[in-house]
Amino acid sequence: MLRMLQGVLGLLMLVYATFSSAALDIEIIGAGENQIPVSVVPFGGDAELGVAINEVVSGDLRRSGLFRLIDPTGKSPHEPSEVEYSNWQVRGTEALVIGTVKTLPNGRIEVHFRLLDVIKQVELMGQAVTSGEGQIRALGHHISDLIYEKLTGNKGVFSTRIAYVNRQGRSYSLIVADSDGYNEKIVLAQNAPIMSPSWSPDGSHLAYVSFETGHATVYVQSLYTNQRKILANFSGSNSAPAWSPDGKQLAVVLTKDGSSQIYLIRPDGSEIRRLSFSGAIDTEPDFSPDGLSLLFTSDRGGSAQVYRMPVEGGEAQRLTFAAGSSYSPRHRPDGKSYVFTHFSGGQFFISTQDFLTGQVETLTDGGWEKKPSFAPNGKLILFASEARGRGILATVSSDGRVRQHMFTQSGDAREPVWGPYLN
Amino acid sequence: MNKLIISIVLLNLLAACASDPKKDSAANNQTQTQTQARTMPSGNDGQGKGAAAQKAVDPLNDPSNILSKRSTYYPFDVSAVQDEDKPLVQAHAKYLSENADRRVRLEGNCDERGSTEYNLALGQRRADGVQRMLELGGAKPGQLIAISLGEEFPVAPGHDEASWKQNRRTDMTYTK
Numbered sequence: 001m002l003r004m005l006q007g008v009l010g011l012l013m014l015v016y017a018t019f020s021s022a023a024l025d026i027e028i029i030g031a032g033e034n035q036i037p038v039s040v041v042p043f044g045g046d047a048e049l050g051v052a053i054n055e056v057v058s059g060d061l062r063r064s065g066l067f068r069l070i071d072p073t074g075k076s077p078h079e080p081s082e083v084e085y086s087n088w089q090v091r092g093t094e095a096l097v098i099g100t101v102k103t104l105p106n107g108r109i110e111v112h113f114r115l116l117d118v119i120k121q122v123e124l125m126g127q128a129v130t131s132g133e134g135q136i137r138a139l140g141h142h143i144s145d146l147i148y149e150k151l152t153g154n155k156g157v158f159s160t161r162i163a164y165v166n167r168q169g170r171s172y173s174l175i176v177a178d179s180d181g182y183n184e185k186i187v188l189a190q191n192a193p194i195m196s197p198s199w200s201p202d203g204s205h206l207a208y209v210s211f212e213t214g215h216a217t218v219y220v221q222s223l224y225t226n227q228r229k230i231l232a233n234f235s236g237s238n239s240a241p242a243w244s245p246d247g248k249q250l251a252v253v254l255t256k257d258g259s260s261q262i263y264l265i266r267p268d269g270s271e272i273r274r275l276s277f278s279g280a281i282d283t284e285p286d287f288s289p290d291g292l293s294l295l296f297t298s299d300r301g302g303s304a305q306v307y308r309m310p311v312e313g314g315e316a317q318r319l320t321f322a323a324g325s326s327y328s329p330r331h332r333p334d335g336k337s338y339v340f341t342h343f344s345g346g347q348f349f350i351s352t353q354d355f356l357t358g359q360v361e362t363l364t365d366g367g368w369e370k371k372p373s374f375a376p377n378g379k380l381i382l383f384a385s386e387a388r389g390r391g392i393l394a395t396v397s398s399d400g401r402v403r404q405h406m407f408t409q410s411g412d413a414r415e416p417v418w419g420p421y422l423n
Numbered sequence: 424m425n426k427l428i429i430s431i432v433l434l435n436l437l438a439a440c441a442s443d444p445k446k447d448s449a450a451n452n453q454t455q456t457q458t459q460a461r462t463m464p465s466g467n468d469g470q471g472k473g474a475a476a477q478k479a480v481d482p483l484n485d486p487s488n489i490l491s492k493r494s495t496y497y498p499f500d501v502s503a504v505q506d507e508d509k510p511l512v513q514a515h516a517k518y519l520s521e522n523a524d525r526r527v528r529l530e531g532n533c534d535e536r537g538s539t540e541y542n543l544a545l546g547q548r549r550a551d552g553v554q555r556m557l558e559l560g561g562a563k564p565g566q567l568i569a570i571s572l573g574e575e576f577p578v579a580p581g582h583d584e585a586s587w588k589q590n591r592r593t594d595m596t597y598t599k
Contacts, residue, residue: 193573193575193576195539195540195543195573195575196539196540209543211572211575214570215570215571216543216570216571216573235568236547236551236569236570236571237543237544237546237547237570237571239540239543239544240540240543253540253544255544255547255551255571258551259544259547259548259551260543260544260547260548281541281544281545281548283540283541283543283544284538284540284541297538297540297541299500299541303500304500304537304538304541325500325537327537327538327540327541328538328540341538343536343537370538370539371538371539414539415539
């Protein structure tokens with residue numbers, strides 16, 4: 001009887017949780033192939049915390065495109081001894097997550113959870129994790145990362161962060177949020193446009209372009225102290241900052257010597273060195289993970305296309321040739337391919353190109369899709385899109401099978417970029 | 424009738440500007456135009472003093488003068504000044520060469536197609552192209568500053584060619 005009551009209570013809580021998550025409106029489209037069927041049972045103990053964590057973990061796993069979430073309703077085991085494997089096999093569940101959560105006397109939250117293999121009827125992982133007061137979402141993302149890594153063999157990215165710009169009329173905010181779009185924090189708010197946020201490799205700083213001086217100027221800001229300083233403020237435009245993988249320099253685009261060209265600069269603004277000499281537009285540089293080459297957008301061939309050149313100088317090589325224009329290249333973290341946006345027939349498409357084969361794969365159906373960047377594990381791509389007349393954030397799995405739209409509370413979301421792992 | 428009222432307002436404004444050189448720079452600023460028109464002394468119909476005002480008036484503020492136009496327009500992904508806009512730019516070049524104390528801020532703009540960074544670069548190239556033509560026509564580099572606003576400040580908010588063609592633009596704004 002008690003268990004049944006718990007089950008009903010759990011169901012009510014689940015419904016409540018669905019309606020209470022109003023900060024972001026998330027739509028998931030499409031289904032991946034070979035998704036792992038997983039059930040995440042709301043953790044026992046503090047039922048309210050259990051439901052809240054369940055919501056974060058389920059959302060993370062679903063969004064990754066690699067899992068099919070099977071509703072655990074009606075069964076709520078919290079310990080291995082309470083699991084009847086046959087019940088879960090019937091539902092098609094192959095991986096089961098159970099556990100308990102409680103608030104410690106010092107306010108910290110403690111979770112004991114287990115990942116069970118329903119087919120083999122064995123425990124794959126059992127862990128205790130804790131987090132600070134009010135850090136429910138961070139705790140959930142951490143659990144998701146552990147489950148994801150155990151089941152897929154790849155590192156999870158749920159605890160990483162994203163940056164983007166929110167525009168409401170003439171008001172602009174630079175936002176840092178969790179990878180699922182929640183837990184937004186305003187880094188900078190002003191009445192002048194902000195563009196092109198770029199994460200330092202250690203996640204401690206953002207470089208970005210601001211128009212507060214009246215023209216495009218590059219700033220670097222600490223996310224810990226909020227201190228900011230001007231990196232480049234030459235005549236004309238200063239833009240498109242991109243950090244080198246070792247964090248010791250940035251590529252920026254300056255017009256001080258003529259057309260938009262790529263330069264290297266130290267994070268303190270010293271030692272400026274010109275890299276490109278095309279006389280055309282060269283912009284949107286992105287360092288390869290080994291730091292040896294740059295992808296960039298150039299119109300030197302007549303239309304905007306993606307090129308690659310060695311950081312130490314030498315010939316640039318054109319990579320995109322399809323009709324239309326291609327913009328905003330960004331390396332996949334393994335360095336084997338890159339993602340970019342392709343403009344053709346009045347629409348933007350998110351595409352990837354393999355460096356070895358040259359093969360281009362289009363991942364989306366087209367629309368107003370700009371500024372793609374890979375998650376640090378290379379499995380998801382974040383980009384700016386439009387839906388219901390608003391600028392929104394969107395993700396697509398790197399195989400193109402699962403897409404997700406994230407609607408922020410108000411305004412237009414633009415210029416998103418996925419941040420690095422935080423170690 | 425409407426035309427007549429507008430020209431009277433403009434003449435009044437010209438008279439105001441002639442008496443206050445500092446306000447010349449904002450002649451293409453609609454809000455200020457209206458404010459000044461409202462604060463004009465009543466009874467000045469602009470007719471009697473028109474001739475006198477015309478003589479003292481800066482040609483930048485004369486609606487019948489090509490210099491009162493301050494924008495060049497472009498096809499998609501093009502940054503060269505178009506043939507139809509060349510007389511306009513050349514007229515401003517001549518004016519700047521004859522008025523060395525004048526300063527112009529050139530602001531390149533783009534429609535929303537392309538990446539924000541590419542459009543920033545394209546807007547800069549549009550502004551730079553106007554700057555080069557002004558310098559060829561006699562303006563001094565010190566009179567000019569060229570910047571880009573990219574796709575960040577559209578004057579027309581629509582997502583169609585009717586809006587886009589208004590947003591592919593270089594504005595010449597006199598700052599002094």
